[in-house]
Amino acid sequence: MLATLALALATLMNVLDTTIANVSIPTIAGxxxxxxxxxxxxxxxxxxxxxxxxxxxxxxxxxxxxxxVFVMSTLLFVLASLLCGLSRSLEALVAFRVLQGLVAxxxxxxxxxxxxxxxxxxxxGMALAIWGMTTTVAPVIGPILGGWISDNMSWGWIFYINIPxxxxxxxxxxxxLKHRELPTRRLPVDVVGLALLVIWVGAMxxxxxxxxxxxxxxxxxxxxxxxxxSVGFCFFLAWELTEKHPIVDLSLFKLRxxxxxxxxxxxxxxxxxxxxxxxxxxxQQYMGYTAxxxxxxxxxxxxxAILFMPMVGKSMGRIEPRxxxxxxxxxFALASFMRAGFNTDMGFMDMVWPQFIQxxxxxxxxxxxxxxxxxxxxxARIPDATGLSNFVRITAGAFGASISVTLWENRAALHHxxxxxxxxxxxxxxxxxxDGLYAHGFSEQxxxxxxxRVIDTQAATLSAIEFFWVSGIVFLFLIALIWFARPVRGxx
Numbered sequence: 001m002l003a004t005l006a007l008a009l010a011t012l013m014n015v016l017d018t019t020i021a022n023v024s025i026p027t028i029a030g031x032x033x034x035x036x037x038x039x040x041x042x043x044x045x046x047x048x049x050x051x052x053x054x055x056x057x058x059x060x061x062x063x064x065x066x067x068x069v070f071v072m073s074t075l076l077f078v079l080a081s082l083l084c085g086l087s088r089s090l091e092a093l094v095a096f097r098v099l100q101g102l103v104a105x106x107x108x109x110x111x112x113x114x115x116x117x118x119x120x121x122x123x124x125g126m127a128l129a130i131w132g133m134t135t136t137v138a139p140v141i142g143p144i145l146g147g148w149i150s151d152n153m154s155w156g157w158i159f160y161i162n163i164p165x166x167x168x169x170x171x172x173x174x175x176x177l178k179h180r181e182l183p184t185r186r187l188p189v190d191v192v193g194l195a196l197l198v199i200w201v202g203a204m205x206x207x208x209x210x211x212x213x214x215x216x217x218x219x220x221x222x223x224x225x226x227x228x229x230s231v232g233f234c235f236f237l238a239w240e241l242t243e244k245h246p247i248v249d250l251s252l253f254k255l256r257x258x259x260x261x262x263x264x265x266x267x268x269x270x271x272x273x274x275x276x277x278x279x280x281x282x283x284q285q286y287m288g289y290t291a292x293x294x295x296x297x298x299x300x301x302x303x304x305a306i307l308f309m310p311m312v313g314k315s316m317g318r319i320e321p322r323x324x325x326x327x328x329x330x331x332f333a334l335a336s337f338m339r340a341g342f343n344t345d346m347g348f349m350d351m352v353w354p355q356f357i358q359x360x361x362x363x364x365x366x367x368x369x370x371x372x373x374x375x376x377x378x379x380a381r382i383p384d385a386t387g388l389s390n391f392v393r394i395t396a397g398a399f400g401a402s403i404s405v406t407l408w409e410n411r412a413a414l415h416h417x418x419x420x421x422x423x424x425x426x427x428x429x430x431x432x433x434x435d436g437l438y439a440h441g442f443s444e445q446x447x448x449x450x451x452x453r454v455i456d457t458q459a460a461t462l463s464a465i466e467f468f469w470v471s472g473i474v475f476l477f478l479i480a481l482i483w484f485a486r487p488v489r490g491x492x
Contacts, residue, residue, distance in 0.1 A: 053105025058384030078166035085156035129313025200232030270400030304359030321368035328364025336472035
């Protein structure tokens with residue numbers, strides 16, 4: 001139980017750091033004297049570095065040992081957090097965020113792998129449930145905690161809070177798990193594969209992070225990054241599939257359950273992450289919610305997840321994981337279709353209910369799919385499998401975030417143009433609305449600006465509703481997809 005607590009604490013700290021800085025960017029940028037756009041490099045640098053290091057987990061574990069890599073990564077994460085908090089220039093902060101991202105990559109896959117070693121096979125589901133709770137709760141509380149720290153304390157504390165948690169997690173993990181270390185192998189370093197991985201993942205992540213700002217493929221920079229990422233990925237695939245000691249074990253995709261489980265968790269997480277991004281943006285930009293109230297409206301997603309995850313974990317030995325995954329995707333679809341009924345007159349509780357219900361879906365999402373992914377693998381290959389599947393999940397989340405926001409804004413612009421066509425002197429409802437504003441003392445310019453704001457809100461709402469409909473349909477497709485995986489009964 002102590003080992004479980006330590007591993008869960010390290011995972012919580014790690015996942016929390018992917019979101020806690022997001023709402024603090026204006027504060028950080030103002031304090032170190034840079035623009036808000038420059039400040040976003042604090043997020044981008046961490047994401048790029050982490051995306052590169054996650055697939056290396058399997059190789060690092062085989063070369064140096066799972067426990068050693070996990071403990072060292074946690075201690076270096078603590079050091080990087082301290083240096084981030086002490087930074088007083090953008091260059092220093094970005095450099096230390098890169099270090100933090102590089103050492104953060106192996107922590108989550110290895111915490112999952114080590115948890116499975118701490119439990120007998122019959123209780124593997126419970127181990128995955130504990131791991132799933134930490135990865136679910138952290139993204140929800142991250143923005144709320146980051147905003148509160150930025151408003152009430154120095155922004156450095158969003159990094160300093162990692163120090164005690166990381167030291168405790170590393171100390172307990174080493175003390176209790178060092179005797180569980182698996183045999184290591186002196187594998188040669190796949191320098192070419194590593195270089196290609198850095199090139200294509202770095203280019204892809206930069207493209208996704210800067211695409212919206214630079215108007216995507218109308219920008220020469222984005223086109224260049226897209227070409228580098230595509231060509232680099234093709235060379236990476238060709239090299240890794242023929243290399244004797246690849247840096248990433250792509251042979252795992254020969255296993256049907258691993259491929260189906262990884263595809264399902266990638267698509268599902270990408271759509272899920274896009275939903276939890278679009279919803280608070282819509283609430284804050286168009287519905288008048290503050291960051292705090294938007295956070296409170298989305299936070300209930302963790303309540304039922306925490307309640308149901310242990311129940312799902314206990315039942316994994318008796319009930320097929322694909323059944324749980326099917327129910328999870330069905331509830332995801334239900335929550336999406338409920339959001340598709342949103343309108344501009346909704347109250348706070350109307351926003352909360354789909355989030356609350358979605359907690360059941362999360363319990364039936366992470367744990368069963370994680371079980372399907374590692375089906376039939378021995379402990380030596382689990383770090384490779386968890387590292388690669390987590391890389392796919394993280395990458396899918398980045399794609400989901402970038403694509404969803406772009407499509408939402410583009411569709412909102414289209415709806416705005418269509419709705420604006422009705423604002424003419426010959427449209428009775430439009431003229432009545434303008435006459436009412438004139439009667440309240442509005443000038444013509446003020447009245448038209450007010451009406452434009454109403455159209456903005458309606459256009460963004462229509463676009464969000466379309467996105468929620470598409471999300472529900474994707475989740476229904478995933479219900480069918482998951483049944484192509486091999487059945488899992490008893491032992492994982």
